[in-house]
Amino acid sequence: MTSIQGAGQSGLSYLDQLKGMQEKKLQESQKATGQNELKQEDFLSLLTKQLAQQDPFKPVGNDQMIAQMASFATVDGISKMNEQFGSLNSAMTSNQALQASSLVGRDVLIPSSTSVKSAEGGMAGMVRLPEPLNNMMVRVENEQGQLLRTFDMGAKAPGEHRIEWDGKDESGNMLPEGRYTLKVAGLSGGESREFDVSTYANVNSVLLGNGSGSVMLNLAGFDSPFKLSDVLEVGQV
Template identity: 80%
Template sequence: MTGINGAGGASNLTYLDQLKSMQDKKVQEEQKTTGQNELKQEDFLSLLTKQLAQQDPFKPVGNDQMIAQMASFATVDGISQMNDQFGSLNSAMTSSQALQASSLVGRDVLIPSATAVKGIEGGVAGMVKLPQALDNLMVRIENEQGQLIKTMDLGAKPPGEHRLDWDGMDENGNPLPEGRYQVKAAGLVGGENREFDVSTYANVNSVLLGNGDGNVMLNLAGLDSPFKLAEVLEVGQV
């Protein structure tokens, strides 16, 4: 029968080393029979009882050592329980976020993507953030093949966020088919042409709970990949 030696006994292993050794053996036995791999509180108390029964009576474990061992186990057990509670809290928050996000279905949201989806009628809208004032803000609309469809000169703009609107027409005023288009914004900064990040509006089709990582995902009309709810920059008005 395997026992745990008290401090200063014949074994050179500390109590925690011996406990870990016995735990590893116990885990291996349990995995063979039950598949369990956790050392529970009753297992610790059983091992502690064996230690007290088998310790060297001439060199017993000191009270301070015993208290330290019990405190260590209590700390580990508390952390385990805290992790379980955080897991439950995370699940509850994810469900709450999904419920709130369901109200976005059918509405437009602003996402950090220059890819805009045009419907059968109408155009697309977006937003550009300028770090400084520009004399001329130029907007380019390109199709999925990268061909230039339309250029818009929005003139001088101060620093900050500015809305971009395209009516869905080409340079000759002809309506273009539905599909995905790239919206690009650029201007001269210090004599050099510089492009700026563009965000576009997309319509929410459905809400997903993600892949078990706590993220709520939005399926957007016309886009292949869903976007995280946390990535949404703005929700359009009803």
């Protein structure tokens, strides 16, 4: 029969003896069932047996018993809370995927100056200016970095401004379908500066991230998906 010595009767404190018994119980449980954790019922059963076998002349103090019971309750509470968080995360991810499915076929604004134009259409984007510009110049380049078109959008105040390109080159010819880049520059403090541009892209499909729980969007013309959380704006239907 396994017994627990009263506090002070051996070199180990009651809590140390209790910990040793728990570890031994865990090892036996692993061999028998292959499980690697004890449940609260196991702890309570072990504690009951230990209390029944303690030295009646040197019983365990109430504060030690309460502390140990509180420890068991805390461990069990954390375990249940982790399970609940896991279920909540799955539910939120599923809800996000359901909401994101309504974006299929719509345009979203993404933090990329490169996007895709259709064969008969153009491209649109957005630029944020931290200061006013006397003349905001827009450059259109192809995938090779070749300049195809420039146009002046005039004076602009600080803030967000929409950019629209009709898809034509300097001669008015419609350019073929493909990936193009929009760049914005202007004079600021007597020096030419470039500003970050975001562009609109069409959503082809929605998928869940690989093990990350993130909702991802497959966009037309992009090999890699974008996170739903990276979308800056949803275009109008």
